[in-house]
Amino acid sequence: MISTSDFKRGTKIEFRGEPYEILDFQHVKMGRGSAFVRTKMKGLRTGKIIEETFSSGDKVPKPELEEKEMQYLYKQDNLCYFMDTETYEQVPVTEEQLGDSLKYLKENMNVYILYYKGEAIAVELPNFVELKVAQTEPGFKGDTASGGSKPAILETGASVKV
Incomplete structure (x- = not known):
């Protein structure tokens, strides 16, 4: 079981019988009320992103x-x-x-x-992936208005700025 006070980005929990990964969380303490944790979670099976609120100190199961x-x-x-x-x-x-x-x-x-x-x-995926640049447009000398970066297409078809 994982306590809501131990939530971090990337923590995986089981909620309503499905595995979720916590994308974002915020501990909120009200003036007179009890504290709670507002979370944004991504379903690992479905990819759906949901927002849920837990009472502070609640325990949720860890998925196997x-x-x-x-x-x-x-x-x-x-x-x-x-x-x-x-x-x-x-x-x-x-x-x-x-x-x-x-x-x-x-x-x-x-x-x-x-x-x-x-x-x-x-x-x-691993944290770092080494891919070759397949295509890029030529940069123009002195064109730094756009921050000096230009779009490039990688060998896998992904488009990134270099």
């Missing part, structure tokens, strides 16, 4: 999540296939479950997949 290291193999239709590095078993994950992470996935990249009750629910 299992984390496995996997290797990204390939994408086919709207499924991405990962291979367990220990058993060599292939696991399909939908594009919806990957979300924005799909833009930064490169073949043979090692990632961590979160399992909840035997079902793959989320993919966690």
Whole structure:
């Protein structure tokens, strides 16, 4: 069990039978009333973002999540296939479950997949991903009005500023 006073960004809790990750939280102390914690959470299965209020000091269950290291193999239709590095078993994950992470996935990249009750629910990328710039527009000398950065397209198709 996790106390609401121990909430941090990234903490994973079980709420109404589903696993959630806390995106943002705020401890609020009213003048005469009791304190409470206002949270913004993302459902790990569905990706939905909800806001919920907990009484200060409440305890919420911690979800039984299992984390496995996997290797990204390939994408086919709207499924991405990962291979367990220990058993060599292939696991399909939908594009919806990957979300924005799909833009930064490169073949043979090692990632961590979160399992909840035997079902793959989320993919966690490494903190740093090394990708090549596939295309960028030429910068103009003296053009620093826009902060000196320009859009670039990476080898995976993601667009970033460099």
